[in-house]
Amino acid sequence: MTYAHPLQADINPYLRTPLVESVSLSRLAGCRVFLKYECSQPSGSFKSRGLGMLVHHSVNEAKKLGYEQRPHFYSSSGGNAGYATALACTLYDAPCTVVMPVISKKIMQQKIKATGAKVILHGNNIQEADLYLRGLLNKRKEEDDFNCVYCHPFDNPVIWEGHSTIVDEIIDADINISKLRAVACSVGGGGLLNGIVQGLLRNGLTIPVIGIETEGAPTLQKTMEKNQVTHLETFDTVATSLACKYVPQKTLEYCQNYDIRSVLVSDKQAVTSCIKFSFDHNVIVEPACGACLASIYFSKLDHLGLNLQPDDAVVIIVCGGSSTTFEDLHEFAISLA
Known part of the structure; x- marks a missing residue:
């Protein structure tokens, strides 16, 4: 394929996404919860x-x-x-x-x-x-x-650099960074987590990053437990986007040198959170994203020692996903009942 038109350096393959405070999730969490709407990207996800x-x-x-x-x-x-x-x-x-x-x-x-x-x-x-x-x-x-x-879907430094732009936008948004206590994201292969940590470090911040997985795909948690890159051979989760065999060496290094905290949620909690989120915010996301939302809907942050106060802020990365319909969510819910 020859060049159909001159390359324009200003073509941007991703969008600047909204950062919106959620009244319903803030009420549940007892602090200010901000949603980074990566589901509004052209592909429907942070990818x-x-x-x-x-x-x-x-x-x-x-x-x-x-x-x-x-x-x-x-x-x-x-x-x-x-x-x-x-x-x-x-x-x-x-x-x-x-x-x-x-x-x-x-x-x-x-x-x-x-x-x-x-x-x-x-x-x-x-x-x-x-x-x-x-x-x-x-x-x-x-x-x-x-x-x-x-x-590669996640194991490439250029990809992490792309994901790190999320942090730049958070800092540019109308949010008091001095009150930001954590950034939470779902973890499959660790590319998003790597990008978030990279972006925070580049901006001189050491805010804890919460990595959330389903119980049937605990790749990050196993790596943290063993303090070495660990390969999982089997998975049992409806959040198929999280079913990655390993996280990169760089993710392990961040776990060793940065404040990364791991949380596991059940498939039922992830799917239920997707359904609740669709009613609360009129947005459909896949279970991999629901895992992160479950950290609020099911009070998973309460046990991480964050000591959140009413004026503190937490950012939830709504990573999105394009493969799930509302009908799919109901089928998942029925199968997990």
């Missing part, structure tokens, strides 16, 4: 920041190196990461291939195809899809085509 920055960075680097064609981006994903990559590629007229497990939700297959990306269904899980994708990349390189980019 637009990290994967979008990776696409933007790679296109610029290819141009600097004198490539006449834009890079071909390759993603293995069951949903949000692949969708964010594909959408970002549309901004830069860059080709994109997404390999998805055959069990991926039809709604995500359709959304990714609608961007113009090539979708390949292969394997019964993300590991098998990723192995196939890497084979495609190796074949391209054997053909002396090095202008291709592997888009």
